[in-house]
Amino acid sequence: MSKGAKIALFMLAASLGNVIVTGVIFVACLGLYSLTLARMLPQEAVIWAIGGSFLISLIGSILVYKRAIRFARGRFDLDAWLGFSAKK
Secondary structure, eight states, X not given: OOHXXXXXXXXXXXXXHHHHHHHHHHHHHHHHHHHTGGGTSOGGGXXXXXXXXXXXXXXXXXXXXXXXXXXXXXXXXXXXXXXXXXXX
């Protein structure tokens, strides 16, 4: 497999994984909101819950992605597989 194909495959898998993680965190935050604060706050507060859940899911997915990349680089020698030179 060529270097370009490996990089394209990695980018596709990483993007798909990132979207899935973002969605899972978003749904989990909204579920937590509906079980706790939704009963106490007025119905108009749901827009703030959606916005907050979206921001939390973006930040959470970035943190998960960074840890996953660090793990893959150390465990599976991702840099060599993708054909990148080692850091100096």
